């Protein structure tokens with residue numbers, strides 16, 4: 333089976349002008365992608381995860397031929413993005429820029445009709461195809477209203493519907509649940525799963541780790557334009573070694589938190605308030621190979637006791653993709669890294 337996407341040593345530098353006072357501008361280069369190589373298998377849901385400014389949209393724009401790379405190569409469904417851009421476009425359905433890719437003075441249905449024509453869908457097939465997509469994405473209530481009257485979430489749903497119009501084997505979705513409420517986001521992910529079960533390959537970017545975790549077969553984490561790691565969710569978690577994560581609820585002071593953070597076994601510790609109680613989350617350093625325990629829990633209890641904390645509950649936690657990211661970068665995914 334051919335690969336859906338094959339990316340080899342892709343780099344992208346943007347050249348911009350930065351204002352310096354009222355009349356001066358300075359040229360500036362932003363290296364948005366650095367030597368990224370990866371492959372997306374046909375039939376998988378592939379997640380691109382990374383904080384704001386990581387380079388996700390840049391990579392998606394190159395794959396969908398909206399942007400040429402500064403160096404490197406990519407093939408999509410067997411076609412070269414630089415030399416066979418028409419074939420690439422015909423074989424990809426994409427949702428980029430969300431609502432900005434829609435015509436606001438047209439109704440939702442007129443938008444879909446317009447894009448169906450743009451993709452050369454045979455006229456006799458258009459009404460049936462559009463009706464199918466309207467039903468699949470739950471647009472029925474507002475499909476015949478002009479888009480300018482839509483809420484942000486309704487526009488996002490229409491943008492998603494638009495990406496399905498050419499029934500392409502590869503669907504590229506750039507943060508499709510942005511601005512959707514929790515139930516709508518979950519419905520959209522269900523449709524994505526359904527389309528994947530019907531054989532479509534999906535590339536899905538997000539900076540929400542739980543989304544990538546629940547939806548994707550494999551995840552690539554990118555940061556500062558570089559590929560940090562790639563694998564299935566269980567593989568990425570296993571890469572942390574015998575990582576231990578523990579949650580402790582109780583009355584816990586800031587001083588106790590600092591004492592915990594100073595323990596050699598502790599890599600990360602944070603304190604939040606939950607239902608009037610302190611909630612301490614601790615990620616330990618991996619234990620030495622072959623060793624089950626490095627005494628983390630015993631030291632936590634001892635240190636909390638010595639700092640006047642009262643413990644109500646201790647819960648072992650599964651490491652998350654966020655933990656993988658913290659382990660590789662020392663930062664959380666929420667941090668903005670835009671240049």
Ligand SMILES: Nc1ncnc2c1ncn2[C@@H]1O[C@H](COP(=O)(O)OP(=O)(O)OP(=O)(O)O)[C@@H](O)[C@H]1O
Nearest residue numbers: 346348362364383384385386387388389390670671
């Ligand atoms: N047209 C542009 N001109 C100059 N710099 C740009 C341009 N587009 C993106 N960048 C820069 O390239 C880097 C990567 O941006 P990109 O939009 O690919 O990130 P992203 O991972 O999609 O982020 P987000 O989660 O915020 O959507 C950032 O530092 C950004 O400021």
Ligand SMILES: [Mg+2]
Nearest residue numbers: 388389390506
């Ligand atoms: Mg983006």
